[in-house]
Amino acid sequence: MSEAKSVNGFLIKQAEDSQWWIRNFGDTENIAGPFTTEATAIEVASVLQLEHPPVARRGKDKT
Incomplete structure (x- = not known):
C-alpha cells in the first residue's frame, strides 16, 4: 500500500x-x-466540494 495523498x-x-x-x-x-x-480517485477528488455549515450572521440584519 502506498502513503495517503491529500x-x-x-x-x-x-x-x-x-x-x-x-x-x-x-x-x-x-x-x-x-x-x-x-x-x-485523484481526478474525482479534485472536483468534489467540501460541505461547510452556513456562516452565522451577526448584527441587526440576521435573516
Missing part, C-alpha cells in the same frame, strides 16, 4: 485489496470509491 481536502488512500478510496480528511469515513487506479 487532494482538495480529501485523502486518497489505497486499501488492502489494492482498491483506491477517497476518504474524509480525518480518515474516519469513505467518501467515494472504490477506484481501480489512484489517478481516477
Whole structure:
C-alpha cells in the first residue's frame, strides 16, 4: 500500500485489496470509491466540494 495523498481536502488512500478510496480528511469515513487506479480517485477528488455549515450572521440584519 502506498502513503495517503491529500487532494482538495480529501485523502486518497489505497486499501488492502489494492482498491483506491477517497476518504474524509480525518480518515474516519469513505467518501467515494472504490477506484481501480489512484489517478481516477485523484481526478474525482479534485472536483468534489467540501460541505461547510452556513456562516452565522451577526448584527441587526440576521435573516
